[in-house]
Amino acid sequence: MVRWSSNAKRTDPLTDAIGGPFLNDSEYDAVLQMALLPDTEWTRQAQFRPALRSPITVADLIRHSRWFLGRDPQKSIVIAEVAIRIAAAQREGETVRAEADHKRAEAWQAYAAGLTECQDYHDALKAVVTAERFYDASRVMRAEGRPSLDLIRARILAESGDTRSALQLAENAATLFLSLFEDRTRCVMARFFCANILLKEERYQEAINALDRAAEIAYEQGDTEMLAHIVASTGYALQGIGNRHERARGCQEHAIEMFEWLGMPVELAVLLKGV
Amino acid sequence: MASRTTEAPEHPEVAEDITVAQRGHHLSDVKLARAAGISPRHLREVKRGSNVSLRIVKRLMAALQLRSIRLGDVMQGSGSGEGVSPEVLRMIAHAMRQALAPVLELVEMLEAYGEGKSTAQLEAKARELVRDAHQDVTAERDEAQPERERSGATKTKRRPKTAKRR
Numbered sequence: 001m002v003r004w005s006s007n008a009k010r011t012d013p014l015t016d017a018i019g020g021p022f023l024n025d026s027e028y029d030a031v032l033q034m035a036l037l038p039d040t041e042w043t044r045q046a047q048f049r050p051a052l053r054s055p056i057t058v059a060d061l062i063r064h065s066r067w068f069l070g071r072d073p074q075k076s077i078v079i080a081e082v083a084i085r086i087a088a089a090q091r092e093g094e095t096v097r098a099e100a101d102h103k104r105a106e107a108w109q110a111y112a113a114g115l116t117e118c119q120d121y122h123d124a125l126k127a128v129v130t131a132e133r134f135y136d137a138s139r140v141m142r143a144e145g146r147p148s149l150d151l152i153r154a155r156i157l158a159e160s161g162d163t164r165s166a167l168q169l170a171e172n173a174a175t176l177f178l179s180l181f182e183d184r185t186r187c188v189m190a191r192f193f194c195a196n197i198l199l200k201e202e203r204y205q206e207a208i209n210a211l212d213r214a215a216e217i218a219y220e221q222g223d224t225e226m227l228a229h230i231v232a233s234t235g236y237a238l239q240g241i242g243n244r245h246e247r248a249r250g251c252q253e254h255a256i257e258m259f260e261w262l263g264m265p266v267e268l269a270v271l272l273k274g275v
Numbered sequence: 276m277a278s279r280t281t282e283a284p285e286h287p288e289v290a291e292d293i294t295v296a297q298r299g300h301h302l303s304d305v306k307l308a309r310a311a312g313i314s315p316r317h318l319r320e321v322k323r324g325s326n327v328s329l330r331i332v333k334r335l336m337a338a339l340q341l342r343s344i345r346l347g348d349v350m351q352g353s354g355s356g357e358g359v360s361p362e363v364l365r366m367i368a369h370a371m372r373q374a375l376a377p378v379l380e381l382v383e384m385l386e387a388y389g390e391g392k393s394t395a396q397l398e399a400k401a402r403e404l405v406r407d408a409h410q411d412v413t414a415e416r417d418e419a420q421p422e423r424e425r426s427g428a429t430k431t432k433r434r435p436k437t438a439k440r441r
Contacts, residue, residue, distance in 0.1 A: 205412050212409035219402040224394050227401040234405045247411065251404050258397050260312065261387070265338040269310035273301055 012051035018060045022067065028075060031061070034082045046089045053089035058103045061086065065110040069117055077114035083107035098138045102145065105134030109149050121156050128153050143181035147173040151190055158197050170194045178217075188218045188226055195233060204240040211237065228258035232271055284324020288345035289332060293321055296339040311338040326365050328372050 017023070017030035034052075037045070046052040061083035068076035087104040095103075112127035128149060135146045150173045158166035174190035177183045191214035198207035211234050218226040235251030238244040252271060259268040284290055297307050304322075308315040311334040320327050321335060336344055 205416060208405075208409050208412050212405050215402055215405040219398055222394075222398065224398055227398050231401040231404055234408050238408055241412070244408075244411070247404075247408055251408065254397075254400055254404055256309075258401065260309070261392070261394070261397060263312070265310050265312065265334065266340055269300060269302060269307070269338045269340075272306040272310050 012049055014049075015051045015054075015057055015060070018057070018064060023064050023079075028079075031064075031079055031082055034085075035078050042085060043089075046086075050094075052086055053091055053094065054086070055090060055095050055099060055103045058083050058087045058090075058107055062106050062110045065114065069113055073114050073117035077111060077118065080107060080111035080114050084111060098140050101134045101138035102140045102142070105131045105138060105145065105149075108134060109145075109152065112149070112152050116152055116155055116159075119159075121159055124152070125156050128156065141180070143177055143183040143186055147176045147181075147190075148186065151193060154193065158200075163197050163201055167194055167197055170197070184217050184221050185223065188214050188221065188223065191217075192226065192230060192233070195230075195237075199233060199237055199240070202240060204237040207237045208234060224258065225262055225264070228255050228262060228264075228267070231255045231258065232267075236274070285326045286347060287324045288347040290322050290324040292341065292344045293332075293335055293339070296341050300339055302339075307335070307338060311335045326369070328369055328376075330373070330376060 014030060014034060017027040020027070023031070034042075042052070051057050061079050065076045065079040065083060068079065084104070084107040087100070087107040090100040090103065092100075108127050108131035112124045112131060115121075115124035115127060131149050132146075135149065150169045154166040154169040154173070157163070157169065170190050170193050174187050174194065177187035177190060191210055195207045195210035195214060198204075198210060211230050215227060215230045215234075218230060231251050232255035235248045235255060238248035238251060252274070256268060256271055259265075259271060297304075300307075302310065304315055304318055308318045311318070311331075313331050313334055317327060317331050318335070321331065332344065335341075
């Protein structure tokens with residue numbers, strides 16, 4: 001039986017392309033070519049190219065897909081599609097079954113995240129359901145797994161108007177991140193997500209409560225960027241309440257100062273527009 | 276030599292693209308300059324179509340989320356031919372500005388530290404602002420609660436005044 005080896009990883013053109021920390025244009029083109037391969041050709045190639053059925057390749061692709069998520073979601077989707085194909089081609093004997101299922105779930109999750117970013121909520125939900133199926137089969141619990149997928153589902157629910165379920169899911173995810181995985185960074189993200197839903201709903205007092213809880217952990221973590229976002233959102237919430245203009249202005253001015261300090265021009269421009 | 280104000284703009288397309296995007300974002304000159312981290316004088320130069328450094332244009336593009344910008348006819352030459360070519364002077368000025376850029380950034384950083392700014396201080400102030408906002412809102416809600424109870428809006432047991440949390 002052919003076994004996966006680090007040598008094989010180095011010699012395959014696809015793993016050569018995706019092995020680095022970032023994908024340049026030509027490296028992305030190599031991934032795109034793989035996405036465009038017809039199924040029959042893919043199956044043929046996967047037989048003699050171990051990289052096309054390796055969990056390591058899937059992990060690399062998922063990493064790149066996540067990197068492109070906020071920058072170029074279309075690319076993120078294409079990369080996730082290739083990850084799904086490779087994850088599906090994993091073989092028993094080469095990868096432990098539970099790990100293989102977990103990788104398939106992660107690939108589908110990356111795909112769902114890309115579709116959500118492109119506002120294709122219908123297909124995103126389908127991808128979420130498929131990912132959930134593989135997570136259930138895998139029974140491996142990781143922070144980047146099921147609870148993170150719940151956050152994607154929560155976003156889809158929030159966008160379709162079911163904010164109550166979205167909040168419940170996100171709050172559960174935040175609790176899981178903290179209690180089960182001790183993943184404080186993801187916990188802050190989940191709480192910030194909750195706060196933003198509440199802000200959108202004009203439930204300002206509850207939003208400030210959620211922001212305070214997020215700020216507490218972000219401060220402990222030394223997460224300057226997240227704190228800048230939190231203090232900016234607190235400013236919006238205070239502005240929304242109506243009788244706290246001075247406090248609101250104080251928060252917004254401090255957020256501006258922080259974004260300047262961090263060198264984040266896009267966030268700065270958005271904030272300055274509202275001042 | 277022609278005065279500065281009567282000079283034809285050298286990069287009208289850049290000026291136009293920046294101005295249109297600025298209008299689209301409803302940002303004033305001061306706010307846009309601040310967001311891009313450049314001086315308002317530089318912004319005025321860009322909007323006048325002057326020959327500014329690529330670094331400034333890129334900063335403005337980032338602030339305005341512009342993925343591309345028109346550069347005009349890149350084959351067109353410039354320069355008066357009288358004495359030293361203005362283009363040469365501009366190239367020298369540009370090269371000097373590029374060379375000074377890291378130094379100027381360092382100066383800005385030193386000024387910031389001189390003002391007592393640091394990441395830890397910014398974080399601490401952010402935390403304090405959010406905590407204050409939370410306490411303020413919570414205190415108001417707690418104050419409003421006994422008010423409602425006194426007016427008979429709810430039938431729950433009244434909380435004594437001294438038990439108010441602030």
